[in-house]
Amino acid sequence: MSRFTAFDDVRGALTGSLILPSDEGFDEGRRPWNLAIAQHPAVVATPADVSDLRTLLGAAADLGVQIAVQPGGHGASGDLADALLVRMSGFDALDIDLTRGTAVIGAGVRWGRVVDALEGTGWVAPAGTSPVVSATGYTLGGGHSWFSRTAGLGSDNLRAAWVLRTDGTHERVDDETDPDLMWALRGAGGVVGIVTAIEIDLVPAPSLWGATLVFDAADAPGVLRAVRDLSADAPSTLNVFTNSMRMPDAPPLPPEIRGQNFVMVQALSTEGSADTFLSAIRSAGTVRRDQSGPTLPALLSAQSNEPTDPTPSRGASVALRTLDDAVIDDLTRYRDRPEQASIIAIDVRMLGGALDAPRRPGFASLQGVGWIVYALAPLFPGTPSEPGDASLSGFRELLAPSTAERTVPTFLSPGRMLDQAAPASEVARLRELRGRFDPSALLHEGRLPR
Numbered sequence: 142m143s144r145f146t147a148f149d150d151v152r153g154a155l156t157g158s159l160i161l162p163s164d165e166g167f168d169e170g171r172r173p174w175n176l177a178i179a180q181h182p183a184v185v186a187t188p189a190d191v192s193d194l195r196t197l198l199g200a201a202a203d204l205g206v207q208i209a210v211q212p213g214g215h216g217a218s219g220d221l222a223d224a225l226l227v228r229m230s231g232f233d234a235l236d237i238d239l240t241r242g243t244a245v246i247g248a249g250v251r252w253g254r255v256v257d258a259l260e261g262t263g264w265v266a267p268a269g270t271s272p273v274v275s276a277t278g279y280t281l282g283g284g285h286s287w288f289s290r291t292a293g294l295g296s297d298n299l300r301a302a303w304v305l306r307t308d309g310t311h312e313r314v315d316d317e318t319d320p321d322l323m324w325a326l327r328g329a330g331g332v333v334g335i336v337t338a339i340e341i342d343l344v345p346a347p348s349l350w351g352a353t354l355v356f357d358a359a360d361a362p363g364v365l366r367a368v369r370d371l372s373a374d375a376p377s378t379l380n381v382f383t384n385s386m387r388m389p390d391a392p393p394l395p396p397e398i399r400g401q402n403f404v405m406v407q408a409l410s411t412e413g414s415a416d417t418f419l420s421a422i423r424s425a426g427t428v429r430r431d432q433s434g435p436t437l438p439a440l441l442s443a444q445s446n447e448p449t450d451p452t453p454s455r456g457a458s459v460a461l462r463t464l465d466d467a468v469i470d471d472l473t474r475y476r477d478r479p480e481q482a483s484i485i486a487i488d489v490r491m492l493g494g495a496l497d498a499p500r501r502p503g504f505a506s507l508q509g510v511g512w513i514v515y516a517l518a519p520l521f522p523g524t525p526s527e528p529g530d531a532s533l534s535g536f537r538e539l540l541a542p543s544t545a546e547r548t549v550p551t552f553l554s555p556g557r558m559l560d561q562a563a564p565a566s567e568v569a570r571l572r573e574l575r576g577r578f579d580p581s582a583l584l585h586e587g588r589l590p591r
Contacts, residue, residue, distance in 0.1 A: 147200070147203070147204055148161060148183070148184050148200070148204070149161070151196065151197070151200045154196050155186070155188065155189070155193050155196060155197075156188075156189040156190060156192070156193055157186065157187045157188040157189035157190075157193045157231055158186065158187045159184055159185070159186045159187075160184065160185050160186075161184055162183075162184075167185065170185035170187075170226075170228070171185050171221075171226060172214065172451060173211070173214040173215075173217030173451070174213060174214040174215045174217065174451050175214075175215075175217060175451070175452075175453065175454050175555065176451050176452055176453040176454075177453040177454060177455055177520055177555070178217045178218070178219075178220075178555055179220060180217060180219075180220055180221045180226065181220050181221065181222050181223075182209065182221045182222075182223070182224045182225065182226035183206055183223050183224060183225060184225055184226070185226045185227075185228065186225060186226070186227050186228070187227075187228045187229075187230060187231060188227065188229075188231055189231045190231065191305060191311050191337060193231075194227075194305050194311075194335055194337070195305070195309050195311075197225060197227065198305070198307060198309065198335075198583060200225070201225050201583050202581065202583055206223055206224060206225050207223075207224045207225065207582065207583060207584060207585040207586075208224065208225045208227055208335070208583055208584055208585060209221050209224040209225070209226050209227065209584075209585035209587070210227045210229065210248075210331045210335055210336075210584075210585075211226060211227070211228065211229075211278070212228065212229040212230070212248050212249055212275035212277055212278045213228075213251065213273065213274065213275040213278065214451070215271075215274050215275065215278060215279075216278050216282060216330065216551075216587075217555070218553070218555045218556060218557070218587070218588055219555070219556070221585065224585050227335075228249075229247075229248040229249040229275070229277070229337070230249040231249060232247035232248040232249040232250075232337050232338060233247050233249045233250055234246075234247040234250075234338065235247065235250050235254060235255065235258065237255075237258055237259065237343075239262055239264060242264055242342060242343045242345065243300065243340060243341065243342060243343060244266065244340070244341055244343055245338055245339070245340045246276045246277060246338060246339050246340075246341065247277075247337070247338045248275065248277040248278075248336055248337050248338060248339075249275070249277075250275070250276055250277070251272065251273050251274060251275055251276065252266065252268040252269060252271070252272050252273070252274055252275075252276050252279065253272025253273060255268060255276055256268055256272060256438045256439055257439065259343070259438065260437065260438070260439065263345065263346065263347050264343040264344065264345060264346065265288060265343065265344045265346040265349065265411075265438050266341070266343060266344070266438070267284070267286050267288050267289070267292050267293075267294075267295050267298045267341065267342070267343075267344055268286055268287075268288075268295075268438070269284055269285070269286050269295070269551075270286070270287065270441070270447055271447040271449075272439075272449070273449050276339070276341075277336055277338070277339050278330070279295055279551060280295040280296055280298070280299055280339055280341060281296065281299075281326055281327075281328070281329075281330045281331060281336060281339075282295075282296075282328065282330055282505070282549075282550045282551035283295065283296050283327075283328045283503075283505030283549035283550045283551050283552075283562075284296060284505075284549070284551050285490065285507070285513065285549050285551065285552065287380050287382075287409050287441055288344050288346075288380060288409075288411065289380065289492070289494075289495070289496055289507075290375075290377050290378075290379065290380045290491065290492065290493060290494030290495060290496060291344060291377055291378055291380060291411050291494060291495055292342070292344040292495055293495040293496055293498075293499055293500060294327075294328075294496065294499070294503075294505055294506070294507065294549060295341075295551075296326075296327035296328050296503045296504075296505045297327070297495075297499045297500055297501055297503065297505075298341045298342040298344075299323070299326065299327055299339060299340075299341055299501070299503075300315060300340045300341060300342060301313055301314060301315040301323075301339070301340040302314055302315075302323070302326055302336050302338070302339050302340070303336065303337045303338040303339075304322065304326075304334040304335065304336055304337070305334060305335040305336075305337060306334050306578065307334070307578070307579045307580075307581065307583045307584065311337070313340075315340075316501065316502075320502070321574055321577075322334065322574070322578065323501070323502075323503075324502050324503055324504060324570075324574075325504060325571055325574050325575075325578075326503075327501065327502070327503025327504055327505055328503050328504035328505025328506070328549075328550050328562075328563075329504045329505075329550070329559060329571050329587075329589070330550070330587050330588070331584060331587070332571070332575050332579070332584055332585075332586055332587050332589050333574055333575055333578040333579060333584070334578060334579075334584070335584070344411065345411070346411040347411075347412065348410075348411070348412055348413035348435070349409070349410070349411060349435065349436050349437065349438070350409070350410045350412075350413050350414050350415060350433070350434065350435055350436060351407070351408065351409050351410070351433065351434070351435075351436035351440070351441070352406075352407070352408040352415070352416070352419060352431075352432065352433035352434075353405060353406070353407050353408075353430065353431075353432045353433070354405070354406045354407075354419065354422060354423060354428055354430070354431055355403050355404070355405050355428070355429045355430035355431075356403065356404040356405075356406075356425070356426040356427060356428060356429060357402075357403065357404070357426060357427055357429065358385070358386075358387065358402035358403055358404060358477075359426075360404055360425060360426025360427060361385050361404045361473045361476070362469055362470060362473050363425040363426050364383065364404050364406060364422060364425045364426055365383060365385075365404075365464070365469045365472075365473070365489065366425065366466065366469060367421045367422040367424075367425040368381060368383050368406060368422060368489070368491065369464045369465075369469070370421065371418060371419075371421065371422065371491075372464075372491050372493060372511070374418070375418055375491070375493075375494075376412075376415075376418075376494075377493075377494030377495050378410055378411045378412045378415075379408060379409070379410050379415045379418060380408070380409045380410075380491070380494075381406065381407070381408050381409075381490075381491040382406075382407045382488060382489070382490050382491070383404065383405070383406050383407075383488070383489040383490075383491075384404070384405045384406075384407070384486055384487070384488050384489075385404050385473070385476055385486065385487045385489075386401070386402065386403050386404070386405065386485065386486050387402045387476065387477075387482065387484070387485055387486075388400060388401050388402070388485055389482065389485060389521070403429065404426075406419075406422055409436070409441065414433070416433060419433075453519075453520040454517070454519060454520065455517075455518050455519065455520055455526075455529055455530075455533065455554075456515055456516055456517045456518060456533065456554060457515070457516050457518075457533040457534075457536055457537055457554055458513060458514065458515040458516075458548065458552040458553070458554065459513075459514050459515075459536070459537060459540040459541075459544055459548075460507065460510045460512070460513050460514075460544065460545040460547065460548035460549075460552075461510070461511055461512040461513075461514060461540065461543045461544065461545060462509075462510065462511055462543055462544075462545045463511050463512075463543060464489070464511060464512045465543075468540070468543050471539055472487065472514070472539065472540070475535070475536065475539055480528070480532075481532045481535070482528075483518045483528045483529035483532045483533075484516045484517065484518045484529070484532050484533070484536065485517055485518065485519060486516070486517040487514065487515070487516050487517075488513075488514070488515040488516075488517070489512060489513075489514050490512060490513045490514075490515075491512065492507050492510050492511055492512055492513065493511065496508065496510070497509065504550075504559075504563060504567060504571060505549055505550055505562070505563075506547060506563075507547070507548070507549055509545070510545040510547065510548070511545075513548065513549070513552060514540065515552065516532075516533060516536045518530075518532055518533055546563075546564055547562055547563050547564065548561070548562050549562065550562045550588065553588060557588070558588045558589065558590045559571065559587075559588045559589050559590065560590050562588075568589075568590070571589065572589065575589065
């Protein structure tokens with residue numbers, strides 16, 4: 142019996158669906174969110190329930206293939222050759238407890254649905270900047286958000302998880318019942334079990350306030366210095382992102398930003414106006430646009446301008462210990478060079494606050510890290526990829542002397558592994574736990590180095 146014939150038999154045992162390479166819809170089913178990555182799994186399954194997942198585990202063991210779980214495809218980093226790719230859209234339960242300030246979220250639920258459900262409640266989710274990312278995938282990968290200085294990483298807000306172990310046991314686990322498993326789930330994704338739902342803390346936000354300041358590109362060094370200096374005094378209720386934008390004159394871009402160069406500072410406070418903290422930033426250059434006032438989580442998602450449909454993308458991130466004057470000068474000079482035009486945006490995120498005092502142990506941590514810097518070099522149709530690849534490589538080399546020992550796994554670009562997100566001792570601990578929880582290596586190792 143061929144492997145595909147065997148999978149055809151498995152399909153008949155599922156309530157959900159399973160598609161083979163010869164089936165219509167296979168190419169769409171295997172497609173990751175980042176279209177620059179090519180995935181070639183053996184089959185793609187969408188289980189309807191835990192019983193389906195158990196059937197798939199048994200089939201994987203019998204056929205000698207690994208299971209790779211991707212709720213929505215945002216965490217794709219490799220080709221998944223010969224793997225059984227599992228989509229979790231069938232796990233769509235959402236239960237919010239406003240009294241406790243918690244939410245139970247199925248593995249197939251995207252952040253936008255959670256954000257919408259919390260509108261007007263005085264609570265917000267520790268969600269990422271994109272509404273279409275799976276809440277579970279984001280949380281299990283660490284997850285940095287608008288609220289990270291206030292509430293910590295997404296993984297730090299993970300209270301419990303419902304996990305299907307490779308022996309077929311499905312149960313709720315937390316720090317009391319299985320602290321080792323919870324430590325691994327907070328940042329290392331599903332390399333130790335299949336998560337069907339998570340329970341998270343919500344973030345109290347009685348008075349959400351936001352500000353957007355836009356400056357000329359020439360003001361970038363002064364603006365970044367002002368933001369850097371603010372980090373010493375900013376309360377943990379204040380979160381600040383800075384974006385240095387150099388937009389190409391390309392048809393896919395909206396007319397209002399096409400061909401424009403500018404620097405944008407976005408601030409978010411969970412406890413009302415933080416205008417007094419922004420005065421030094423306002424005086425750091427010529428303010429072209431100044432908007433501030435009460436805001437909503439849904440507006441934050443819209444302001445992120447992240448695509449809501451799969452698209453090819455490319456970028457590089459670096460976590461920095463400090464953002465000193467020399468780094469700022471090097472970074473802005475690098476960005477302004479004509480040969481670096483492939484990099485259209487450099488995002489600088491202020492860390493600290495709650496990130497320096499994590500409430501729960503986990504593989505993912507930004508404790509002691511000062512900044513995350515991300516460079517975006519999109520893949521526009523018809524343009525060669527080599528200049529952008531070279532620019533991103535140079536970006537990493539430029540910042541290497543100031544790079545921190547760890548970063549958040551959700552910021553790892555394709556091909557980058559977990560040994561670049563944490564010290565060697567913690568990667569070794571993760572390997573040991575994976576061996577204990579998945580002795581037959583049924584689960585795909587994801588970003589864990591081979």
